[in-house]
Amino acid sequence: QVHLVQSGAEVKKPGASVKVSCKASGYTFTSYYMHWARQAPGQGLEWMGIINPSGVATSYAQKFQGRVTLTRDTSTSTVYMDLSSLRSEDTAMYYCARGFGRAVAGIDHWGQGTLVTVSS
Amino acid sequence: DIQMTQSPSSLSASVGDRVTITCRASQGISKYLAWFQQKPGKAPKSLIYDASGLQSGVPSKFSGSGSGTDFTLTISSLQPEDFATYYCQQYNSFPITFGQGTRLEIK
Numbered sequence: 001q002v003h004l005v006q007s008g009a010e011v012k013k014p015g016a017s018v019k020v021s022c023k024a025s026g027y028t029f030t031s032y033y034m035h036w037a038r039q040a041p042g043q044g045l046e047w048m049g050i051i052n053p054s055g056v057a058t059s060y061a062q063k064f065q066g067r068v069t070l071t072r073d074t075s076t077s078t079v080y081m082d083l084s085s086l087r088s089e090d091t092a093m094y095y096c097a098r099g100f101g102r103a104v105a106g107i108d109h110w111g112q113g114t115l116v117t118v119s120s
Numbered sequence: 121d122i123q124m125t126q127s128p129s130s131l132s133a134s135v136g137d138r139v140t141i142t143c144r145a146s147q148g149i150s151k152y153l154a155w156f157q158q159k160p161g162k163a164p165k166s167l168i169y170d171a172s173g174l175q176s177g178v179p180s181k182f183s184g185s186g187s188g189t190d191f192t193l194t195i196s197s198l199q200p201e202d203f204a205t206y207y208c209q210q211y212n213s214f215p216i217t218f219g220q221g222t223r224l225e226i227k
Contacts, residue, residue, distance in 0.1 A: 035216070045156075045164065045207055047216040061215040062121075095163055104211050106154055108175055110163040 002026040004096055004111035011117045017084040020114045022096030029077040030054070033099030035107055036070060036081045038092040046092075050099055051079060086118045122146050122210050126219035132227040137198045141222045143191045143208035152212040155184055155193045158221075159204045167206075168193065200226070 007021040022034065036048040049060035051070040058070050069082040079096060093113040099105030123146040133139050143153065155168040166175045168184035171191055181196045195202055203226050208219040 037218075044221045045158075045209075045218040047209075047218065050216075059214050097164075104152070104213055104216065106152070106169045106211050107156075107209070108166050108169065110165070113163050 002098065002109045004098060004109055006094075006096060006111040006114045009115040009117070011119065012086050014087055014118055014120055016086050016118075017082060018086060018116050019080055019082045020094050020096075020116070022079045022081070022111050024077045024079070024098070027098075030074060033103075033105040034070070034072070034079040035097040035099050035105070036068075036094065037097060038094045039113075040089070040092040043092075048081070048094075050105065052103065083116075086116075088118050090116065091118045092116060121215055122149060122213065122217050124208055124210055124217050124219040126206075126208055126222050128222060129220065130223040130225065132225045133198055134227045135198055135200060138194065138196045139198060139224065141193045141195075141206055141208075141224075143186075143193070143219050145189045145191075145210055145212075148188045149210045149212035151187050152210060153184070153186065153191045154209045154211065155182075156207045156209065157202075157204045158207065164207065195224075198224075 003025045005023045010018050030053050035050045051058045055072045072079045095113050096111040097107040098109040125144045127142045151171045153171045156164040158164040167182050172184045183194045205221045205223045207221050
């Protein structure tokens with residue numbers, strides 16, 4: 001059974017960075033992509049980026065270019081999303097989601113979400 | 121970027137009804153369209169992939185159709201647990217984009 005378990009809620013000050021983890025289990029970690037998306041309070045879903053199974057290639061939404069970094073650790077089956085230069089508008093629930101198929105991968109399973117609050 | 125537009129933005133229906141939600145892409149996306157269900161305070165749940173494929177474990181009351189630019193999600197025989205917000209998403213090309221959501225409410 002596929003499980004994606006994310007790290008706990010974070011409170012950060014403007015200008016700081018946050019690193020959210022997503023630990024995968026129940027499948028062959030290196031055979032699937034991992035997406036990240038976020039949802040501001042009361043708003044819709046926003047795609048941030050994807051890391052491929054080899055962990056070498058990633059693709060990011062233009063909006064987050066230069067601020068977001070996706071990495072993975074195959075020894076622990078964990079993917080990390082690092083977002084820097086935080087501002088109040090980054091307050092949101094952040095989700096990891098397993099990607100399947102081709103490079104522009106579909107999504108089949110989601111993590112439970114991690115709330116990141118940016119406040120002075 | 122490919123813009124995804126859902127209609128309606130909100131919808132009221134009764135238990136037992138059949139409803140259809142539409143999603144239109146600003147350019148052709150072949151079959152690369154997914155649908156997700158999200159309940160308040162919960163993570164999204166994947167329902168449909170490749171426009172009409174049913175994700176594992178999803179009941180057959182959910183069905184998707186379409187290709188190119190116009191797509192639909194149909195939910196038959198609505199039950200209380202189906203009242204939620206539904207999102208479409210294109211994964212034909214980067215950046216991946218979502219529709220704005222359709223809120224399905226009990227009448």
